[in-house]
Structure formats: C-alpha cells, structure tokens
Amino acid sequence: MATVPSVSYSITIRLEVPAGGKAVSQLTHAVEHAGGVVTALDVSNAGHEKLRIDVTCAARDADHVQEIVDGLSRVEGVTIHKVSDRTFLMHLGGKIEMNSKVPLRNRDELSMAYTPGVARVSMAIARNPEDARRLTIKRNSVAVVTDGSAVLGLGNIGPAAALPVMEGKAALFKRFAGIDAWPICLDTQDVDEIVRAVQLISPGFGGINLEDISAPRCFEVERRLRELLDIPVFHDDQHGTAICVLAALTNALKVVGKELPHVRIAMAGAGAAGSAVLRLLLAAGAKDVIVCDYRGAIHEGRDDLDDSLRWIAENTNSGNYTGDLRGALEGADVFIGVSAPGILTGEDIARMADDAIVFALANPEPEVSPDEAREYAAVVATGRSDYPNQINNVLAFPGVFRGLLDAQAKEVTEEMLLAAARALASVVTDDELGPNYIIPSVFHPDVAHVVATAVRETARGGLPATDLAEYRTGDRE
Numbered sequence: 001m002a003t004v005p006s007v008s009y010s011i012t013i014r015l016e017v018p019a020g021g022k023a024v025s026q027l028t029h030a031v032e033h034a035g036g037v038v039t040a041l042d043v044s045n046a047g048h049e050k051l052r053i054d055v056t057c058a059a060r061d062a063d064h065v066q067e068i069v070d071g072l073s074r075v076e077g078v079t080i081h082k083v084s085d086r087t088f089l090m091h092l093g094g095k096i097e098m099n100s101k102v103p104l105r106n107r108d109e110l111s112m113a114y115t116p117g118v119a120r121v122s123m124a125i126a127r128n129p130e131d132a133r134r135l136t137i138k139r140n141s142v143a144v145v146t147d148g149s150a151v152l153g154l155g156n157i158g159p160a161a162a163l164p165v166m167e168g169k170a171a172l173f174k175r176f177a178g179i180d181a182w183p184i185c186l187d188t189q190d191v192d193e194i195v196r197a198v199q200l201i202s203p204g205f206g207g208i209n210l211e212d213i214s215a216p217r218c219f220e221v222e223r224r225l226r227e228l229l230d231i232p233v234f235h236d237d238q239h240g241t242a243i244c245v246l247a248a249l250t251n252a253l254k255v256v257g258k259e260l261p262h263v264r265i266a267m268a269g270a271g272a273a274g275s276a277v278l279r280l281l282l283a284a285g286a287k288d289v290i291v292c293d294y295r296g297a298i299h300e301g302r303d304d305l306d307d308s309l310r311w312i313a314e315n316t317n318s319g320n321y322t323g324d325l326r327g328a329l330e331g332a333d334v335f336i337g338v339s340a341p342g343i344l345t346g347e348d349i350a351r352m353a354d355d356a357i358v359f360a361l362a363n364p365e366p367e368v369s370p371d372e373a374r375e376y377a378a379v380v381a382t383g384r385s386d387y388p389n390q391i392n393n394v395l396a397f398p399g400v401f402r403g404l405l406d407a408q409a410k411e412v413t414e415e416m417l418l419a420a421a422r423a424l425a426s427v428v429t430d431d432e433l434g435p436n437y438i439i440p441s442v443f444h445p446d447v448a449h450v451v452a453t454a455v456r457e458t459a460r461g462g463l464p465a466t467d468l469a470e471y472r473t474g475d476r477e
C-alpha cells in the first residue's frame with residue numbers, strides 16, 4: 001500500500017457549495033486534513049446561489065479516497081455529486097488508436113490507397129519481399145506480445161487484463177520513439193503456441209517486443225523466436241532492464257571511484273530481469289558476482305538448477321558461497337535487487353563495503369526502503385518515480401527499437417545492448433553526475449535519440465570509437 005498520495009490515485013470530486021459562504025475556502029483544507037493533495041480546483045458552473053466545483057486531488061488508495069470524500073462532505077453546505085477516478089477515465093475506450101496517413105477524399109485517392117491501385121504495390125512486394133519495408137508499415141511497426149503471465153508486479157492475470165499495460169507500452173513507443181507498436185495479447189501460455197503465433201504474425205512487423213511473459217518460459221520463447229525470425233526479438237523485462245542497470249551502474253561506479261572488474265556484486269533475483277542483468281554485467285567486465293534467489297545463493301551444488309540457473313552457477317560465485325543474501329552482502333560493493341519487496345533492512349546495507357551502491361529495483365516496493373538504504377550507501381536507485389535515480393525500462397526500449405528499425409536489423413546482439421547501455425550512461429555529463437543523478441529522466445530529450453544512434457550504428461557494423469556526446473541535443477543534424 002502506498003504511504004504517500006500518488007497521481008496514480010488521482011480523483012476528481014464534483015460538488016456544489018453555496019455561492020456566498022465560506023465553503024470554497026474550506027475545500028482545500030478539508031482535503032489536506034484528510035491527508036490528500038489538491039492538484040486543481042475548477043469552478044465548472046457559477047450560479048447566484050450555488051457554485052459547481054471540480055476538486056482534483058491525489059490520494060493514497062481507495063480507502064483514502066473515501067476518507068477524503070467523507071471529509072469534504074462534512075464541510076457545511078457541500079453536496080457531493082460524483083467522484084471520478086482519473087486513471088480509469090483515462091482508460092475509457094483504450095489509450096491508443098490507428099490513424100490513416102493518407103487522405104481518402106475522393107474516388108481517385110481511394111483507387112490509389114486501395115483497389116485497384118494497391119494491387120500493383122502488392123505485386124511489387126510479391127516479386128521483391130524486401131520492398132515491404134519501403135512500401136508498408138513494417139518498417140516502423142513493433143508487436144508488443146504477451147501471454148499475461150507476469151504482468152508488472154501483478155502476476156498471472158491473463159491476456160485481457162494485460163491489455164491496458166500493453167496499450168501503455170505502445171503509447172510509450174510512440175511518444176518516445178515515434179514507433180507504431182501494436183498490443184498482441186495471446187490467449188495461451190503454452191510455449192509452442194506462443195512461438196507459433198508470433199511466427200505467424202511476424203511478416204507485418206519490423207521487430208518483436210516480448211513483454212511480461214514469466215520466467216523460465218520467457219527464455220525458451222525468446223531463444224526459439226530468435227532462431228526462427230528474420231526480425232529482432234527483444235524481451236524488454238530482460239534486456240531493457242539489463243541496459244538500464246548497466247548504464248546506471250556505470251555512472252554510480254564513477255561517483256564512488258570504483259571499477260566494474262574490481263567490485264563485488266551481490267544480486268537478488270535470478271528471474272527474467274536478474275538473469276539478463278547478470279549476463280550483461282559479465283559481458284561488460286564484471287568478475288565477482290554472487291546471485292541469490294528465494295532459496296539463497298546460486299551455486300553448482302544446488303539440486304534445483306534449471307538451464308538458466310545452471311548457467312548462473314557456472315559463471316558466478318567462484319568462491320562457491322552457499323549462504324543467504326544477507327551473508328552475500330557482507331563486504332559487497334554493489335547490491336542489485338530485481339526480486340521481491342522488503343527483504344532487506346538498513347542494517348543489512350550497513351554490512352556492505354564503504355561507498356556501497358544499492359539498486360533496489362523491485363516494483364512497486366523495493367527490496368529495502370530507499371530511506372534506510374541511503375543512511376548507509378553512497379548511491380541508491382529504485383524503480384520508483386518518487387525518489388531520485390529511477391531505473392525504468394522506458395529509458396531503453398524506445399531508443400533500442402528505433403535504432404533496430406532504422407538499421408533494418410535482423411537480430412539483437414549483446415554488442416548492441418552494451419552500446420545502448422554506454423549511450424544511456426553518456427546522457428549524464430560529468431558535470432551533472434552525482435549520487436542523486438546517475439541516470440537521466442525518461443523525459444530527458446536526448447535519451448531515445450542517443451540510444452537509437454548507438455544501436456543503429458552498432459547494427460550497421462560498429463560504432464566508431466567516438467564520444468557519444470556528439471549525439472546530444474544541439475549536435476544533431
């Protein structure tokens with residue numbers, strides 16, 4: 001449960017007050033007294049006797065909304081009319097739509113955009129399939145595919161309930177990278193069926209973004225699709241997270257004056273996010289990592305290792321540590337959590353090395369309270385927008401796909417992920433860098449462009465060893 005009012009619980013309360021009395025001035029006080037935050041107060045109708053007012057405020061949760069409404073109804077002369085949840089209002093009818101780019105004003109235009117004119121274009125593509133990228137939406141389209149099995153922190157809620165999240169993702173693709181992304185919610189959680197379904201729809205897309213498919217099935221779905229398809233397949237929960245974590249860690253290490261190959265890293269979480277974060281950290285030069293899951297450290301002696309955990313056991317934990325996460329934190333320079341809420345306390349962080357770095361990324365509640373962690377660690381990041389250093393995949397996936405589409409890439413490589421992470425880190429300049437600014441805001445105007453450039457150039461055969469600063473705002477063509 002949230003402890004502070006949040007815009008995700010933003011409500012508008014329509015009410016009436018007597019025109020002449022003191023009620024108006026008491027409205028804000030009543031909301032604040034109930035612990036809410038007023039964000040707008042609009043008079044929507046003014047009569048001689050009554051004023052109709054829309055009070056918009058942020059609340060903590062549904063019970064808190066009721067407390068605020070009760071508080072307002074106790075103000076003398078107030079009549080409550082309607083309480084609207086603005087988040088739900090925003091979702092009425094869905095968040096995205098399709099638009100035609102061509103005018104269809106007369107028979108002439110109709111005959112070109114559709115039959116008979118379109119037939120010549122179809123035949124051109126039939127003769128030369130590569131023309132699909134030039135003459136259709138394929139060049140700018142991404143399928144956002146889920147089976148609804150691991151949606152945000154909500155778990156296995158199924159394909160229909162996943163749709164608002166996938167629509168949101170599509171909206172972010174458009175907002176940050178101009179990409180037309182389509183939510184595809186599959187009514188199956190069978191790996192063979194998912195793979196087949198994606199294979200069958202793939203001709204219309206320039207890339208596939210897998211989303212919220214639970215581990216370990218997500219690993220097999222991705223591996224098989226990468227083998228089958230001639231367009232890039234990217235599982236955002238894995239690789240988007242990995243890019244953001246590596247970028248943030250690159251900058252956090254600069255803040256504390258340590259280097260990746262020399263730090264001891266303790267990780268919590270070996271699922272979709274954790275396993276991909278680990279692989280990218282190792283590819284970037286990390287050498288000393290212990291990964292823990294809900295059973296403790298992952299080591300070769302465990303009897304429950306599937307393919308993914310076995311790979312982790314074979315490539316980390318060279319000292320064969322067999323204890324729990326708390327023990328793994330002893331003397332560690334870096335903690336990266338992509339696991340579960342509230343599993344650590346400030347005291348656990350106190351046992352880490354001096355100038356510790358803590359990334360507690362479980363959403364919506366981090367592994368350790370950021371306030372407690374900040375007492376002992378030099379740099380703290382979370383997935384939350386109400387603390388500094390928010391690590392969220394939206395920093396990566398729009399730029400990654402922009403770069404992939406622009407390069408007409410057929411695959412995603414580790415080199416591209418590393419280039420994207422370097423590029424994202426580079427958006428924070430040395431002058432700006434500090435414990436509370438290791439990763440740019442999602443609204444920083446350079447993020448998607450810089451990441452896209454790095455991915456595109458890598459896909460085209462290697463980014464020259466130049467400073468990515470040249471791609472920042474002001475230096476663009």
Ligand SMILES: NC(=O)c1ccc[n+]([C@@H]2O[C@H](COP(=O)([O-])OP(=O)(O)OC[C@H]3O[C@@H](n4cnc5c(N)ncnc54)[C@H](O)[C@@H]3O)[C@@H](O)[C@H]2O)c1
Nearest residue numbers: 215269270271272273293294338339340362363383391392
């Ligand atoms: N901030 C971000 O950008 C970001 C990105 C991706 C994932 N996440 C968060 O990371 C978490 C994991 O996501 P996922 O998709 O990898 O989930 P997942 O279910 O695939 O993996 C969860 C992992 O956490 C481990 N775990 C559970 N309880 C644990 C405990 N007490 N101690 C140690 N490990 C424990 C599990 O064993 C498993 O390995 C979620 O909370 C998710 O919201 C955040």
Ligand SMILES: O=C(O)C[C@H](O)C(=O)O
Nearest residue numbers: 152153237363392393394
């Ligand atoms: O996709 C996101 O932005 C959320 C993150 O992947 C999460 O699982 O919490």
